[in-house]
Amino acid sequence: MIDIYTDGACSGNPGPGGWGAIVIIDGQQTVLKGGLGETTNNRMEMMAVIEGLRYLPCKSIVTIHTDSTYITNTMTKGWRRKANLDLWQEIDDLVDKQSVTWKWVKGHAGNPLNELADSIAFKESQSRITKNKNKIEENPTLFDETLSHVDQTGNASMVDVGAKSSTFRVAKAEGWVHMKPATLNLIKENSIGKGDVLSVAKVAGIMASKKTSDLIPLCHPIPVDKVSVEIVIDESKNAIHVVSDASTHSKTGIEMEALIAVSISCLTIYDMCKSAERTIKIDGIRLLKKTGGKHTYNI
Numbered sequence: 003m004i005d006i007y008t009d010g011a012c013s014g015n016p017g018p019g020g021w022g023a024i025v026i027i028d029g030q031q032t033v034l035k036g037g038l039g040e041t042t043n044n045r046m047e048m049m050a051v052i053e054g055l056r057y058l059p060c061k062s063i064v065t066i067h068t069d070s071t072y073i074t075n076t077m078t079k080g081w082r083r084k085a086n087l088d089l090w091q092e093i094d095d096l097v098d099k100q101s102v103t104w105k106w107v108k109g110h111a112g113n114p115l116n117e118l119a120d121s122i123a124f125k126e127s128q129s130r131i132t133k134n135k136n137k138i139e140e141n142p143t144l145f146d147e148t149l150s151h152v153d154q155t156g157n158a159s160m161v162d163v164g165a166k167s168s169t170f171r172v173a174k175a176e177g178w179v180h181m182k183p184a185t186l187n188l189i190k191e192n193s194i195g196k197g198d199v200l201s202v203a204k205v206a207g208i209m210a211s212k213k214t215s216d217l218i219p220l221c222h223p224i225p226v227d228k229v230s231v232e233i234v235i236d237e238s239k240n241a242i243h244v245v246s247d248a249s250t251h252s253k254t255g256i257e258m259e260a261l262i263a264v265s266i267s268c269l270t271i272y273d274m275c276k277s278a279e280r281t282i283k284i285d286g287i288r289l290l291k292k293t294g295g296k297h298t299y300n301i
Contacts, residue, residue: 004064006054009109009119010046011127019046020126022119023054032057036298037126044072046123048089055096056170056293059251063101069109069116077104099170171294172249175260177268177287179242185279186240196274200233203244203274207231207267211248211259218262224252226259231267244268245290257292257299 005026012019020037034053037046047070058064068074075081076090077097083090107116189199196202208229215223229248236243246263250256268284275282292299 004058004062005067005115006051006064007067007107007115007119008047008050008054009069009116009123010043010048010050011120011123012041012043012046013127013131015043016040018127018130019043020123020128020130021046021050021053022122022126023050023057024115024119024122025054025057026115033122034298035122035126036300037123037130038300039130042086044070045086045089046127047073048086048093050119050123052089052092052096053293053298055093055100055102056172058100058170059168060099060170061101065103065105067105067107067113067116069107069120071106074104074106168251168253169294170249170251171256172247172291173255173257173260173289173293174245174247174291175257175264175287175289176246177244177264178239178285179244179268179271180240180283180285181242181275182279182281183237183240185275185282186235186237186242188278189242189275190235194274195277199271199274200235200242203267203270204231204233206270207244207246207263207265210266211246211263214259214262218258221258222254224250224255224259226250226256229259229263231263233267233271242271244271256294257289261287261289 007024008022010019010021018037018039019041021035023034025032025034034057036049036053047068051066051068051073054066055064076083107113109116109120188194192198208231210217211229212226215221227249229246232245234243244264244267246260246267248256248260248263250259264287268287272282272284289299290301
């Protein structure tokens with residue numbers, strides 16, 4: 003049996019917010035935490051639940067303890083969902099993979115684990131009040147101050163993940179391919195000599211993601227549960243926007259798989275269109291989100 007105690011906090015509502023989740027598996031506690039510079043209290047309550055469930059292996063039997071009637075009544079009494087539909091969808095998707103019991107606890111009533119989750123969420127929200135809102139934020143745990151792929155002598159080294167537990171991990175990455183309007187029109191009209199640019203680029207990104215450990219020397223080979231590539235033409239920017247989502251249930255990953263998918267999709271677009279234009283520019287390749295495991299990251 004697994005228990006997760008969750009809470010969220012927000013200064014201003016909307017304003018800087020934080021969330022905390024305490025995952026208890028066989029008596030062992032794991033603390034997850036994070037936040038955003040501009041959010042709401044309800045979204046932070048929901049993020050605590052989401053990150054707690056993401057931490058678990060599939061088909062877990064878990065009880066969610068929360069003082070949020072917004073969450074418990076929506077999930078157990080069918081309260082109408084008027085807002086935060088993106089996060090409700092994430093919760094639904096995660097609940098489908100687990101056996102979840104929802105338990106409401108009265109806040110600030112002396113329950114030690116609820117009080118701990120509340121304290122963590124509050125500290126996360128307060129830590130973001132003085133941050134520059136334009137700064138990329140990172141959550142739930144502090145990043146290591148050393149390079150994990152470099153040993154004590156300064157030589158490259160593959161990280162030993164043998165003792166780590168497998169968790170559900172999700173990553174999202176994006177990239178942009180900029181070109182002249184004439185080249186973009188050729189793609190839209192499917193008039194590029196090599197064929198359907200967007201379809202080929204999408205397949206190339208998915209295939210490359212599954213070969214990440216063959217391309218990046220110190221990456222571990224991991225089972226990719228799912229990888230998707232979405233490619234959209236943005237005429238206002240004379241560019242193509244590439245976004246990849248990838249997930250795994252593993253001891254490490256999966257941000258590199260998402261980044262590889264985006265990178266190869268962008269390069270494939272360049273390759274297929276270079277006969278029409280040599281000044282095509284690829285930029286903005288970056289990680290947007292990574293959850294599960296030791297670190298969580300969100301832009």
